[in-house]
Amino acid sequence: MSKIIVMTSGKGGVGKTTSSAAFATGLALRGFKTVVIDFDVGLRNLDLVMGCERRVVFDFINVINGEAKLNQALIKDKRIENLYILPTSQTRDKDALTREGVEKVLNELSKEFDYILCDSPAGIERGALMSLYFADHAIIVTNPEVSSVRDSDRILGVLNSRSRRAEQGLEPVTQQLLLTRYDPERVEKGEMLKVDDVLEILAIPLLGVIPESQAVLRASNVGMPVILDEASNAGLAYSDAVGRFLGEDIDHRFVTPQKKGLFSRLLRRSA
């Protein structure tokens, strides 16, 4: 029986798609058969971040509408064994997502995959609701600033009231926080919220802190999940987060500013 994860945030631009790509890749690297689904109908991006945009023929919506078979729409990653991408449609909108259609596709995928990762669009409307409705686990992507925290709080409320598990009175959706774009130096200057400030408001377990990093932009521009960049702090932080998700006990890194000597200041390599 596969596990369904939703990567969600409420707010846009906080790193859901980057995190979905990294996380799905991380799970596949550890040997789990994983598919990542783009729920952002009309604003298709996941395929770019995953570097498979030139191989999209059919998409999620085609499968929902019965215009294509699931196997025709699934794209197998060229780098990682066990990793598949289900891209979405750029020409349709969120109304194309029906609960029955999404359920049918998820049921079919769950026969084959260990993990199904749903990359949620921003907002709390249909696209976001459909992406979280069937979830077993939710990863809440939040930036260390007040508006992002408030929107995350809102989406946690939605998970607690409008997910399938909530509606059917089942065991609640587990919720973990992924704090992205964290800049310890700016936190120290008081320009960003501290990890503890965010945790105090959201009151959910911390899955990981991803440091602000040039590597993220670089990776998405070349269509490579940043977790594959093992020289970057962001990549390592994602790798740690995947480990924690799977139950490993890993200390949090990159939450305090690194002490820099003159040498490293001169040779400052982007993190």
Add this chain to the structure above:
Amino acid sequence: MSSASQVAERDVPFQLRGNSFTMMVLKVFAPASPDFFTLLNVKVRQAPNFFRNAPVVLDFDDLPESVVFDLGAFVAQVRAQHLLPVGFQGGPQSVREAAMAVGLTPMPSGRAARLEEVVKAPDPRAGEQPGSGAASGGAAVAAPQVLIEVVHRPAVMVTEPVRSGMRVYAEKTDLIVASSVSPGAELLADGNIHVYGALRGRALAGFSGDPNARIFCHSLEAELLSVAGNYRVSEDIGSDFHKKAVQIFLREGVLSMELLKGV
């Protein structure tokens, strides 16, 4: 734990709950008057949709001891006006017996607001009140013709964080939040509000106008506080109380704040 109890709840074929209903009271002064139903008909015609099949309670409180009339026929004529008599209150013994005989429910006599209601589970504490109907709990509920006045209306209890965008209303009772309330969340209660985590959202106590309602919180960081419509926004709350344990109440009509001592 909560899910376990939900599962258990779904296994039983029913659920008993307290609820309250607003009903009209038809105060009967002269049931034998020849004009009674003509005048009632005039009244009903003024708002036929409002009155159609509306449940009514017949109030016999003002009838003289010596009154003699055919209650069965009277009820039938009330029904003919498309009003549905469901209960009665007051009246001489003979009328009460006749009303019971035609299947009307005796309602506790009193103000309209007290016409309610049966509380769901027998609260153990209710037993402390001697002779109270609710003390016998399930047994009283089993006798359908006896409706019991509310002895104890349990507070609404929230143990999970109240998230941004959520709204919790404790109707006609108190609200207890044993967790934090996020910015953008809203608490409403006709009674008092207690928050044992941080209160960062809005809290409106005495929502239906009770000036004696209070708000108690463990760490005051609220966006808005209100008691019976007297409100303050966070700008006006003052830094002396920020993140402190505070009670908020009306003192001579003015919203006042006081640190909770010994916290």
